[in-house]
Amino acid sequence: DAGVIQSPRHEVTEMGQEVTLRCKPISGHNSLFWYRQTMMRGLELLIYFNNNVPIDDSGMPEDRFSAKMPNASFSTLKIQPSEPRDSAVYFCASTRGPNTGELFFGEGSRLTVL
Amino acid sequence: GENVEQHPSTLSVQEGDSAVIKCTYSDSASNYFPWYKQELGKRPQLIIDIRSNVGEKKDQRIAVTLNKTAKHFSLHITETQPEDSAVYFCAASTLNRDDKIIFGKGTRLHILP
Secondary structure, three states, rough: OOEEEEEEOEEEEEEOOOOEEEEEEEOOOOEEEEEEEEEEEEEEEEEEOOOOOOEEEEOOOOOOOOEEEEEOOEEEEEEEEOOOHHHHEEEEEEOOOOOOOOOOOOOOOOEEEO | OOEEEOOOOOOEOOOOEEEEEEEEEOOOOOOOEEEEEEOOOOEEEEEEEOOOOOOOEOOOOOEEEEEEEOOOEEEOOOOOOOOOOOEEEEEOOOOOOOOEEEOOEEEEEEEOO
């Protein structure tokens, strides 16, 4: 398996623009997580899904952020409108399912908002 | 919700010496405690984990200890080598309730020659 695949790897955009980050979990994995990593705040859990259903989105910073998982092999994280403070590395990760523990991370999407 | 505190934020040790990183958690229901290593520019990867039914687990030069009463757990790296230089994250989760895995803020470990 190719592992968790994220795109784009790097995104530079201007304040106010819409940003869409994409993730393909490992085939057969039933849980998917979005994390944001910054120097100041470390790895913050934004939202996670079990069997394509959002379970907990309490970490989503504000209404500008939204996430979807229309099927078992694809998820998106959207920021609209983007702001400079959204600049971070966004990681997607998946696990085989509830109670299995180990997170498999993608390579991350580095977002810079000017 | 769960809160994980990690110390120190930066740690420098001489090559060959031991390194210890400590974490505390707040939710007494947490029962799964993984440790991840992140090399510069790379993704975090699991290096060892422990479940609440054991107090210690070892894997070659790496060991993790868990004190459920005090709600803290530690990572021990012995005979450190240059390739151990990285950022290490502890985390806590409650398997069988939800899958939220909450991370500490990380420890940047420098191995000095």
